[in-house]
Amino acid sequence: MSSVPALALEDVTCRFAGRDGGPSYTAVANSTLRVAEGEFVSVVGPTGCGKSTLLNVAAGLLAPSSGAVNIFGERLVASQGVNRRAGYMFQADALMPWRTGIDNVIAGLDFRGVPRAEARQRGEEWLRRVGLAGFGDRYPHQMSGGMRKRLALAQTLITRPDILLMDEPFSALDVQTRQLMENELLALWAEDRKSVLFITHDLEEAIALSDRVVVLSAGPGTHPIGDFRIDLPRPRDVSEIRMTPAFLALHREIWGAMKEEVLKAYERQRAA
Amino acid sequence: MRLRILQVLILCVLVGLWYILTKPGLIPPFYFEQDNRAAFFFGEPQKVLDVIVNWFVTGDIFVHLGVTLLETALGFVIGAVFGLGIGLWLALSPTASAVMDPYIKGFNSMPRVVLAPIFAVWFGLGIWSKVALGVTLVFFVVFFNVYQGVREVSPTLIANARMLGASRHQLLRSIYLPSAMSWVFASLHNAVGLAFVGAVVGEYLGSARGVGYLILQAEGTFDVNTVFAGIIVLTVCALLLDAAVGAVEGHLMTWQPRASETEKV
Numbered sequence: 001m002s003s004v005p006a007l008a009l010e011d012v013t014c015r016f017a018g019r020d021g022g023p024s025y026t027a028v029a030n031s032t033l034r035v036a037e038g039e040f041v042s043v044v045g046p047t048g049c050g051k052s053t054l055l056n057v058a059a060g061l062l063a064p065s066s067g068a069v070n071i072f073g074e075r076l077v078a079s080q081g082v083n084r085r086a087g088y089m090f091q092a093d094a095l096m097p098w099r100t101g102i103d104n105v106i107a108g109l110d111f112r113g114v115p116r117a118e119a120r121q122r123g124e125e126w127l128r129r130v131g132l133a134g135f136g137d138r139y140p141h142q143m144s145g146g147m148r149k150r151l152a153l154a155q156t157l158i159t160r161p162d163i164l165l166m167d168e169p170f171s172a173l174d175v176q177t178r179q180l181m182e183n184e185l186l187a188l189w190a191e192d193r194k195s196v197l198f199i200t201h202d203l204e205e206a207i208a209l210s211d212r213v214v215v216l217s218a219g220p221g222t223h224p225i226g227d228f229r230i231d232l233p234r235p236r237d238v239s240e241i242r243m244t245p246a247f248l249a250l251h252r253e254i255w256g257a258m259k260e261e262v263l264k265a266y267e268r269q270r271a272a
Numbered sequence: 273m274r275l276r277i278l279q280v281l282i283l284c285v286l287v288g289l290w291y292i293l294t295k296p297g298l299i300p301p302f303y304f305e306q307d308n309r310a311a312f313f314f315g316e317p318q319k320v321l322d323v324i325v326n327w328f329v330t331g332d333i334f335v336h337l338g339v340t341l342l343e344t345a346l347g348f349v350i351g352a353v354f355g356l357g358i359g360l361w362l363a364l365s366p367t368a369s370a371v372m373d374p375y376i377k378g379f380n381s382m383p384r385v386v387l388a389p390i391f392a393v394w395f396g397l398g399i400w401s402k403v404a405l406g407v408t409l410v411f412f413v414v415f416f417n418v419y420q421g422v423r424e425v426s427p428t429l430i431a432n433a434r435m436l437g438a439s440r441h442q443l444l445r446s447i448y449l450p451s452a453m454s455w456v457f458a459s460l461h462n463a464v465g466l467a468f469v470g471a472v473v474g475e476y477l478g479s480a481r482g483v484g485y486l487i488l489q490a491e492g493t494f495d496v497n498t499v500f501a502g503i504i505v506l507t508v509c510a511l512l513l514d515a516a517v518g519a520v521e522g523h524l525m526t527w528q529p530r531a532s533e534t535e536k537v
Binding site for chain 1: 426428429431432433434435436437438439442446447450451453526527528529
């Protein structure tokens with residue numbers, strides 16, 4: 001691992017203008033978050049705490065009100081374009097419904113001007129890797145939720161991003177499919193160990209997947225309040241690792257830090 | 273199949289009623305005083321058919337139909353292209369759209385058919401005054417649909433394409449355009465009809481050729497059968513054009529889920 005982090009959010013604050021000139025809302029306040037090269041970092045926090053905001057800042061889709069984003073030591077300026085070295089897997093369905101599976105997978109190559117024949121060949125290869133070989137000519141609406149997520153994963157990974165940003169990518173899936181996808185993600189990640197920033201509200205998922213778990217406070221003014229190293233052995237099987245004493249101890253420890261924030265967020269939502 | 277039989281049955285009943293109620297001497301007159309009056313006002317189906325057959329056998333209709341269809345096609349294509357282009361432009365540039373907003377609303381609220389006489393003065397009595405009227409009618413239908421279509425594109429889809437490295441131009445081509453297309457096609461069905469209205473109303477107000485001209489001439493001599501014949505020919509043409517748009521749509525929009533489709537794995 002090099003000393004320069006792959007992704008560094010330095011003292012980032014995001015304020016959103018209030019509606020109709022109302023008071024502005026501070027979603028994220030003075031947050032510093034670093035992901036080393038090859039590190040899998042999960043960010044957990046109560047719902048509505050600004051996790052996605054942090055990810056959009058890291059992607060260059062959103063300019064922070066103050067603070068800086070550095071990608072391998074280079075300053076990222078959102079107004080000059082998105083983070084070119086990152087792939088982003090969205091929580092919502094982001095496939096193009098008018099493109100077939102294979103054409104969705106190769107969209108990134110398409111945009112980069114890779115010749116069609118080569119792009120298709122690489123696309124077929126990726127379809128095979130995510131277990132969708134033979135489904136390339138289907139449209140997204142002809143696929144199940146799990147298949148669409150795999151397609152999105154292939155679409156994101158085919159451009160070989162150095163940093164992978166994931167926003168609760170599996171939250172819409174049923175528990176079984178979800179654990180399958182988590183294992184597949186770990187297997188794909190183990191091949192070339194890219195840096196991953198994984199957002200989730202599910203602490204178990206975070207511990208099972210990550211090298212490090214960062215806990216965020218409840219909003220507004222979200223900021224990291226805890227940073228836990230997960231030294232469980234790899235390769236892991238996400239459904240089995242949940243039963244180990246080491247996992248349970250970590251879960252207890254992190255949940256202790258999180259619980260208060262979750263309750264705070266819950267109270268705030270009830271009051272609103 | 274059952275549906276088709278029912279549809280044909282309804283047509284037969286309507287034409288049959290038309291025949292029975294208008295044939296002089298078939299039933300005693302119950303509304304008009306003389307038994308040939310109903311035929312005078314409403315025409316007679318077999319005579320209408322005679323006129324249509326005669327038109328096509330002698331080939332008299334082709335020059336008129338050709339002119340009307342040419343005006344319709346030109347109005348449709350020019351209006352649709354402008355609607356698509358300006359719709360995309362305004363939807364993607366909020367400033368321009370804010371500036372143009374009152375003008376667009378104004379032109380859209382205006383009863384544009386009243387422009388027909390002005391177009392006749394500007395473009396003469398040839399086909400271009402009819403095309404111009406068709407364009408003004410078609411443009412707004414397509415424009416508003418494209419505008420709406422582009423505005424409704426999911427922000428996630430745009431963000432995803434940007435993260436995958438799409439340039440502004442590529443965003444337009446692979447996200448905005450296809451996404452707006454389903455709205456555009458919905459509007460094209462309306463637009464074909466309106467292009468037709470533009471052509472016929474234009475001909476009606478002053479022309480030397482076209483199906484609208486034929487109808488106008490026939491009205492001048494109280495020849496109701498020919499008027500109805502013209503209306504029927506126009507209706508069939510409009511249906512054919514609509515089917516053509518539908519066929520193109522079906523071909524281009526294969527990606528859209530159909531309600532009946534239960535193919536899933």
